[in-house]
Amino acid sequence: MIRAFGYAAQDATTPLAPFTFERREPRESDVEIDILYCGVCHSDLHTVRSEWSGTLYPCLPGHEIVGRVTRVGSGVQKFKPGDLVGVGCIVDSCRTCNSCRDGLEQYCEVGFTGTYNGPEQGTGANTYGGYSNVIVVDASFVLRIPDGLDPAAAAPLLCAGITTYSPLRRWRVQRGQKVGIVGLGGLGHMAVKIARAMGAHVVLFTTSPNKREDALALGAHEVVVSRDKEAMAAQRNSFDFILDTVAAPHDLDSYLVLLARDGAMVLVGAPAEPHPATTVFNLIMKRRQLAGSLIGGIAETQEMLDFCAQNGITAEIEMIPIQSINQAYERMLRSDVKYRFVIDMASLKQEAAA
Template structure:
């Protein structure tokens, strides 16, 4: 089935129009006409081969919202016309202990990423959501709440679940003091979600100019992390800290803010490792340094329903696809509030003009 997208042909090349084939829907497949696709920093890391393993051409995009256009004969959860979403995964082994527990992102055999993963169906490589359509096994398709703006809801499928999952796993709720490090695509979702869960939220930033925006998004306090006195005033008081920064930095100042048995969870994925934290910073308060990777399919659906209940979406800048290379450069410079989303009507218009 003919499809069009924007692809990187090499680590150094810009994204350009690319024609490729999608598989015909099988009995358990859902075909989706893509309306919007969020732009994630992982897209840049992958296409520029900053993490290694890129297989070119690369069509990125794993924050996908669209309308169902076809369903296989065995599909019961979706019908033509439904609003549906696809996140970071399109397959897993389905039988390991992690898949059985609904944690497909930790599949012992490796989940199939929405892009740049070996495609068991075609024998090739998966292509993502910077494209006109996609065909996905129905287990990995999400029901998108109609009450949410579909463009602004697209980043929930990565940025939303990436921050929701650790907040849920570590039991964030009323009476908890929660820190969020960084106010970018992930951080602004962490602030919104932690606030909706009832926590007292403190945003840590290196940019004093982000204070008013953080308060608008739901932070109760803002601390400039370069201010040693301001940091010291919070020492030993946090139940949980969500660190969203995707650049190497010293973790010790934030670990010192945790109370006994407090946890800091890393969700940012820098291209280079963080400096190792001081062991004594952990052992004297039984503090924990953890990591978290997106969320399982059931938890992602739970997150979408939670966001619908609380009216939570991402703050976005909607762009036509021909501006994607400029958007990537701006995103790397943190020049976006707070997530780019591609309007795929622009790609369809480009294809029509061929």
């Protein structure tokens, strides 16, 4: 076994703190990765604090991992020591159901194995994530980080990037379309960049007028303050696609009426409480769609990384040491980050060596 260390929560009310544990030795199909950077996702906070059901403790979060390969199993041909690689939200799936065979492991009908908070396929054991120094992952769930991407700023692509890329790709967003992005946070800022790179006319919806300058700098063509009724009314029946990234309950009808005939609105934000009920007539009168989307499969995630490399897209990040993770959680709750925290794991290794 490999002695590993990281930061974990022992229950829903205690802060993350140093934690020593064991990783498996690499099996024939495994890759061992020295973790360099790990993004901090809002779902980490939800899980650690048991705001979503099913948290397993100790909980060691982190599913936006970038690192260097240190060892590979005898059956691994795809990677070699020294390669810069990533691990996203999934480290295993059943691989035999219809979704897995279609390359949609995120919809595995048995249930995928999360990078943290397991449970592992077959054993039901807990998994530990990227707030740590090392991880061992089956090569089928390891991603190549393309040349040209800054490793730290690429880490959030492995969740925030694919969460927004997947629905934009699935609904075939393309040049000449009008696309709305609701919310300018960790997900929303990636959605603006990706939709702009796909050639769409991008409109950012926000409740905060002070986000206008940032939104335009990130690639939005227009910014609409959603509390401005006249500005919202001027956008009615004009959008091909709207991606809603907000993780708090809000009125979906105010955005559904902005869709043109056959337009689609897709939810990727995951609030702890339900949204208010939607008026069905806002859907049926224009044959509009209201849908949801969950991250992406492994092949699509690699496609997203390659797309981002080709278009010079990374996340806007604030680097932090692991010792500041609890303060970072409190700042996330106040939306006090532009736009994603990334942990420099050198800080963890220095602590372990002290």
